[in-house]
Amino acid sequence: MAHTKLIILDRDGVINHDSAEFIKTPDEWIPIDGSLEAIAQLNQAGYTVVVATNQSGISRKLFDMETLNAIHQKMHTAAQHVGATIDAVFFCPHAADFNCDCRKPKPGMIREIAKRYDIDLSDVPVVGDSLRDLQAGFIVGCTPHLVLTGKGQSTVNAGGLPPGSVVHENLATMVNQLLSEDQE
Numbered sequence: 001m002a003h004t005k006l007i008i009l010d011r012d013g014v015i016n017h018d019s020a021e022f023i024k025t026p027d028e029w030i031p032i033d034g035s036l037e038a039i040a041q042l043n044q045a046g047y048t049v050v051v052a053t054n055q056s057g058i059s060r061k062l063f064d065m066e067t068l069n070a071i072h073q074k075m076h077t078a079a080q081h082v083g084a085t086i087d088a089v090f091f092c093p094h095a096a097d098f099n100c101d102c103r104k105p106k107p108g109m110i111r112e113i114a115k116r117y118d119i120d121l122s123d124v125p126v127v128g129d130s131l132r133d134l135q136a137g138f139i140v141g142c143t144p145h146l147v148l149t150g151k152g153q154s155t156v157n158a159g160g161l162p163p164g165s166v167v168h169e170n171l172a173t174m175v176n177q178l179l180s181e182d183q184e
Contacts, residue, residue: 004117005046006124007178008110008137011053011089013129013150014171015039015075022057025067026074032149034172040084045179048117051089052109052126052136058093065093088116104128105135110142127174130155138162145174 012018015035023029039049057063063071072089079086090109092102101108114121126137129150138144144165146152156167168174 004048004119006048006050006113006117006119007042008050008052008113008124008126008142009039009171010104010128010130010133011051011075013152014127014133014147015051018129018150022060022062023071024057024063026070029071029074031075031078032170034170036079036082036084038172038175039079039086040082041175041179043083043085045182048087049085050087050113050117051091052104052113052133053089053091054104054132055091055093056095056103059095059098088113105132105139107136107139110136110140114140125174125178127171131158131160134162134165138164145178147171147174 009015012023015031017030017032019028042049055068058065058068076086090113092100092109094100094103096103110121122141124142125145126133126142127145127147128134129147129152134144134146144162146155146161146165146167147170149170168177
């Protein structure tokens with residue numbers, strides 16, 4: 001197994017503002033203050049940053065692959081403007097009733113990332129704003145980190161976080177804490 005420092009981030013509600021109506025166009029993709037800079041800090045500390053995101057809007061016909069690619073292109077370009085690199089984006093295009101293995105809270109997407117990077121998932125930080133983000137990582141040995149942006153506050157209020165979950169104000173505070181622990 002390669003010794004890669006890897007971190008897995010959910011997209012909506014972690015990197016960019018979420019919407020109950022889905023993020024359906026590049027114009028609707030708006031980064032949360034400090035999130036892209038936090039990714040740049042991770043890159044500088046030697047982390048490979050990978051996004052794992054449920055995008056059921058595709059199977060619901062709210063947007064198509066071309067639009068999803070344009071949204072991700074905007075995310076990559078915005079990241080590059082602050083010196084950040086998102087190494088890869090993994091996504092599940094299925095609606096919940098499809099019963100696939102890639103839709104979080106199932107761990108298929110996270111396992112796929114482990115395979116692609118030939119990495120042991122134990123202690124890999126997985127960052128999300130919803131319970132399913134944390135569950136998908138927890139099942140395969142990742143360390144769950146919840147951010148209070150996006151759906152994070154209502155997720156905390158609902159309770160039932162996986163054991164060992166760490167709660168952070170946002171991605172920037174999560175990254176600051178992670179990097180200060182790396183220094184120890």
